[in-house]
Amino acid sequence: MRKHIISAVKGIFFIAVLLLAVGTARSILVPRYVYQNSEIASTSTMEGFYKMKRDTVDVVVLGSSHLANGLIPQVIYDSSGITCYNLSFEQESPMLSYYLLREVLRYQSPQAVIVDLCQAYRYTGDHQINMWGELYRKPMDSMRISQVKRDLVDDLYEKGDIDEKTSYYFPLIRYHSRWKELTEEDFEQLLWKDHYELMGFYPMYYENESGYEPFELTGSKEIEPLDPLMREYCLRIGDICSKEGIKLIFMSTPGGEIGEAEHNAFAELAEETGAYLCDMSERSVYERAGITEPEETFFRPDGDEHMNLGAAVKTSEMMGGILKELGVSGHKDQQWEKTREYYIHMTEDPEYIKKRP
């Protein structure tokens, strides 16, 4: 018996050492998208979400990079007292938003959810998921293993994802061949401090000379239909929200392709799901935000449609107001109190969040 106990202890110790070694290999090989090296810090955003205390987030944002650069949880909190976490990622489609909402509900009980409609139209040709594979992997690699993740993986697989299912649970399977591409930075990042202070927001610092002209509602009944599959996921999000008593806000930020026909499609969806629509391409909403160009702009000089920090501040303040109007109540929370200083540093110094470690 004593022999068996000794061998069991040895076995456990061996497994622990092995797991430590594998964990280290994983930290080096699996790419991390953090403030220091990425425009959209997917890894920090997802890991940061899990670090929030349970049931402390009043509002969750689920959207594409437009909202990752556009809604600042710290500004929403400071202007309205409402705690907010921004779970927006590059190209995040309503399909991913649906699963992220389910994941959110495992840890938080938000009063409202803001969902971006940017990806409700198809941008990826025949690719059903409406996100490029590399992009949905970024948040998923940091997503905890759960039934939600399992359902998401199964769904991706059904829709033509080519990665091995197991690689979503053990990302080393997917990224081990990066050993050929490793650079000094991959090893250095082990020493970097993890930052979650911006809670999913990522600032863009630029100015743009050309102005944006929002459209005006003319009463046209023309509708540019949403992608049926993406619409289906929006409806599912609506179902969850109505079941859980969560206020749903659909949001769209200015972009070259958003006109009245698209707005009408958003409005129809909002009506169907009982959601509030905040379409910033429409003049009345745009003017409510009070954007002052060129210091505050939705467009990079190259035409890319992402808000700069100034526009994001105005948009977030406006959203804080909308949330209050919708009856979302805030509360004082140390998690948001503590991050204010970091936020102020970030607004003052464009290089601040890039600093290592």
Added chain:
Amino acid sequence: MNYISISFYILLLLIIPVYYLLPLRHRWCALLAGSGVFYFFASGSLPACLCFLAMIMTGWAIGLLTGRLRSAGGRGWLISLMSLCTLIPLILFKLRGGADGTEGIFSEYKWLAPIGLSYFSLQMYSYLFDVGKGRIEPQRNPFRFILYMSFFPQVIQGPIPKYEELSPQLYEGNRYRSENIVSGMQLVVWGFFLKYMIADRADVVVSQIFEGYMDMTGAVILLGGVLYSIQLYADFLACVTISQGVAEFFGIKLRDNFAHPYFAPTVQDFWRRWHMSLSFWLRDYVYIPLGGNRKGKIRKYINLILTFLVSGFWHGGLALNFIFWGLLHAFYQVVGGLTIGLRNRVLKAVHISPSSVPVRLIRAGITCFLVMTAWIIFRAGTLADGLNMLLIMTGGITWTGLKELMPTILRMGAFMDPAEWYMLFISSGVLLIVSLIQSRRSLRELINGLWLPIRWAVYICAMLAVMIFGSYGHGFNAADFIYGGF
């Protein structure tokens, strides 16, 4: 589910504790249940599973009948006929492909073919043959017989066991020994190393060369032949090693299937070292029953040719490249047998000992070349492709071409990334060193004798090496075990 899937190891984690928690005499039940679950998921087809079960039960019934007939002094021809009946499904399955590689008769019923048919048919035949000869007693318990036939670590691709070797280990139950777990783990890790570091990485290059051989130079085809020889060995050895490792978790020792075949000085010796369980099966149940070498030289060579014809058929049915491959090996051995005297006389005349190191090295090199040549035919899509490749290879090799081959490939990153090439060289070097050590002493004993922290470091480094540098997952085509396809 297969031997390298995560689900297989999850299943294993369930079976092992159940096995050791059951009373000793009932432990075989855990193996039986595990074998059933594994076979069902590996097969993925209920009709094929039922077909497998029906074949086993037929074999069991014939075994009992054979035993009775033998003890009653029954007719030998009837016993032999009944044993041969168990090979009918295998023969029909092998006839599914036409000689030119097209779909042949019975191809539309291939969904009925149980996986591992090529292996367990031979296993069943050897059991019935031995029962018929009175070498073993028939198994009366049908469930125990099902376990013998379906023992999950080896059911898909061997090694083909002998009843008297495997059955006592299965039925009597084994006590828990931590050494068995460690030993099993060593073998499984080594198996994964062979599969992911060598076989699947070589496959990336081999597939490109064999599929586009018309545009390749002779030197590149030679490279393809060499790499395929390494790939096939590493792949098959990997599977058998993993099977042995998994069996050792239960304290069961499966027979070795390889004994460093590429160190063989002759083709005849090669077959004593390559896929030994099949070679010995062919010797015991085809060559010797045909008369072996007991009826003169001519009959011996005819028997040899027939045995290798059966081997070719077993590998590829009527596909001509497999038949030709079998006959080529028979040809090598006939010529080898006819010229051995002359060759030894020549060596004696020039005062060189046949057992000297240079002669042994040269002979091993020639044997490797002959075997590699045959592997090209074996791997080619059709016999015509195989012969064409040999034609290009023999007609197109120049010294400059050979000298410049690898530097050019590495410079251009041809076939795969240069880093992958280096990893293939390093891993093949490790295989060579391990083989050299193992041909003298047991490497595992050597490792077991190391100080614990060093031993663990070896294990962890090996596991990490496979996890990180292995050719699996994204960007690699997961290759099935080659011999599973036969």
